Amino acid sequence: MTPILDLRSVSAGYGPFHALFDVSLSVQPGEAVALLGANGVGKTTVARVATGLIAPSEGSVWVNGTEMTGAATFRFARAGVAHAPEGRSVFATLSVEENLRLSFRQSKGRRGVAPALDQAFTQFPSLARRRRMLAGDLSGGEQRMLSMARVLVEAPRLLVADELSLGLAPIIVDEIYNDLARLRSEGTALLIVEQQISHALALCDRVVLLEHGTVIWEGPTEDAEARVVAKIFDHAAGEEPPA
């Protein structure tokens, strides 16, 4: 099978700083992969390379069998790769509707905006009610819902989701993971970056562990023994590794 995403021996960084070293990672169509690791090991950098936000300094990036190394972000979006970036990924000074328009314009092209907007507001009535509100005035959970609305409507081939659970109340995290499970059941492959590992392990088939910018282990979720996973969470605050 042709992977939907294939990173081949990718190195990447920021200026002179090297963040990733020889990372190879692939996601098959419909597969859900958890990318786990402690703070600062390079997970977000992998997500950025996988969605075209930064180009690798070495190695190559393939989407659905086409080489995309160095291609612009919108090309990744048009190829069906969606990105839910970490943190507050909305434009705070734009309205809810403007945020959605911008995103759909990039992924769908100009003529795709209106139908996608209709669909988003039908699927997320609470966003429809807040369409004229500035995204910066939404609660953290609502902002994450806005991020999710952008990608759920796109029905991407692959969603790269970066720490969606960070800083959110458990009930909202549950909702987000329900949305991810639904997206997956509709055929979208997932690359889930997480520090809260229990949700990610429950959702994903396969685990890739990152340490110091390098893949140190990968395998099926059931083989990702608590000890293996716990190793990288020695210093991570908060969550206990699964029993």
Ligand SMILES: Nc1ncnc2c1ncn2[C@@H]1O[C@H](COP(=O)(O)OP(=O)(O)O)[C@@H](O)[C@H]1O
């Ligand atoms: N925009 C940036 N400019 C410079 N260095 C960065 C930038 N983003 C991340 N880094 C550095 O790259 C390394 C990996 O970071 P990151 O990919 O964000 O890790 P993670 O997501 O696993 O916490 C860290 O040392 C971090 O400080």
Ligand SMILES: [Mg+2]
């Ligand atoms: Mg990160």
